[in-house]
Amino acid sequence: MAPNIIPDNLISRLSELVNTKMGLHFPENRWKDLRRNMTGVAQDIARIHKIENNPVICIEWLLTTPLTKAHLDILAKHLTIGETYFFRDKSLFQALRQNIFPELIRLRQKKKCIRIWSAGCSSGEEPYSLAILVDQMIPAHGKDWKVAILATDINATCLEKAEKGVYTKWSFRNTPAWTKEKYFKKRDEKYFEISPALKKMVRFSQLNLVENTYPSEFSHIRDMDIIFCRNVLMYFKPEVREEIIERFFQSLTDRGLLIFSPSESPCVRHSGLCPLYLPGTTFYRKIEAESNVKPEPDPDPNPNPNPNPEPEPVKPVKPDSQPPYLKALTLANIGRLEEAETFCRQAIQQEKLRSEHHYLLATIYHEQNRLRESVKSLTHTIYLDPEFVMAYFLLGNLRQKQGRLTEADKHFRNTRSLLLDMKAEDILPHSEGMAAGNLLKMVQSMISKMA
Template identity: 40%
Template structure:
């Protein structure tokens, strides 16, 4: 069992050796049925006329079968993704299996429960008797190291904010109940209003998920962030042509009786350091912020407002506010860093890189910007540049005491950051 009091290092060693990274494609098919027939179509319909953005997180992704199944489902429901910003984040505490996940090559055993079309339509057989995922599906998923027991989420630092759907299946069973509740509390804050949480059948407990509305779907229960409202077939607009053929409407319904909104869970939120969605009420447009004390205070107030907007998934507004703030104070490296974080969320990697370089030009010691740049380079396939950035981070970290809290890193200490960096280097094949 994993409990929070263990150190990060101990948890990782335990996770690597004790937890079973057992996983396979289309695990619990009824959950993927719900994803394809209810959750994704509904999300797509509501987003079609606004910000065309979909954000999904597979937390505890093991060797990648779950996030790749999600990518395949998304591809089936939304074959033409032009104009959409789609992000599927897949995280795990075990850097070794992350490397395998990234490769997208799977043995026949991974398909033991999958429908025949999945392997046939989305994989190529390899000479060694394995199956390689089509690159267009593989590239839909970004893998990253994240320890659910210790890391901060939601955070734009690790792209865990403003999620529409979180899958965390067959992971929480490794946690003590108290830690599991903290993780779920973190997921609650990561989700947008009305967002979905998918957990494994063995982990269902209305008590543990009491801030979520349980929704009965054929053969499974999925959870929805309270306030989003239960699904009502009559209230939905007619299906739009780009969606797949309407499937017979199953009896999706809110599980009765729906638990009343629960008071906040006991204990501090898992994302204790100034969770962005708990920021004070947003100031109005920057014009108002400018009437605040001039200089650094105004920049700080803007940064807080920008973070709060970003964390609620209001990325265009966050970017607009950030652009104004940068225009008002071009020399503030933090604002350039924030701009980069938002651009990255918007899948505008090139602009994000330029913004990070500007931040580093202004503040060469902004460690978090070196780290973000390294991650972006890694995703772009530039291992050499990524290594340079991570070496810069290591150099800067070596000058700091272990317990020091890093600026702009949402409460992360130097020691913890070093562990995350090392896991990232290992998962990225740079070790």
């Protein structure tokens, strides 16, 4: 066995350690992710403690050393990797703009106070998106309204980036150009900084959701009008998820709203939370504490007194339903490729212009060695999103495998061009947590070998 191959017994002990110390759940079917991410952990630990840069040695060191906050921060940096960008999930932000925020503004008209919590905020794109939306809907909030947006994450590296508020154009994919022009200052050709006014609206803080430290007066985690926690529950065991949802419930004000990602909705089983279905997304409303009867129907979804057009009618959906794309992604991850292909085709049929749907289909074809079909889907992906880094990279690999080296070189060079516009620490979407800097080194090596 090679010295840096992590044996099962060691990765099992590491999984238990991470679960005990951090609450993060890495069952056996996710050991592959844990093994891959330990390369970065080993590099950081080796640099700080002057030990050999080797994942096996690093794990043995972690298992026999009292772990400090600095050690846990390194683990969090590499084991909790978020993929995010501004105004991610158009359905959600449309529902917030048309239904949720108008009602909330009406209800808070006297107090003029709104409290929002982004739990698992990653590098800050979500809370800043919420700040932009608030600014659009309450332009005079600085004078008359008190809007507090709390943003927390376990990953200290992500929080450091979020507090700086500096982003590359990759964070603005699928974001209207006027958003960047109005709310960001261009620092140079690569970087854009969020406006000081919006920075002041968001307070960042490190928090591990498994810890029983909230709700709390001290941390101001209480009486929240809306809590966002998307793509976070998947890191925890079912029993831990229930504890976190209970603490979220206690942290909400009466009739406050809780929002998860669509794939996490089946995890929500709380008698005090009533689902509210809006097109493309599901919210969970806290039932008023003194009410022992069925919750009253939700108010007019467009209570804004302005003569705006009526929003789309609410279409009920099953609480445990999962979008075809997420079903396809889940099935592909466990190797059930034929079923994954079926659901991925359904997702494309529903949303033909979503580049990530076509990319997933391309990866399924690739795993099945259906290279011609994979190339076709990747070409479609790039047509829909000319800045889809991983699509160029996979296309280069496929062309190289087919012996079409000139085309492979072109796609690798396109990949390099996009990566040069990103920060080295930026996490690439649809890459299973790979940083831009790591892929850039790999691509440059491949280009050199082909020269």
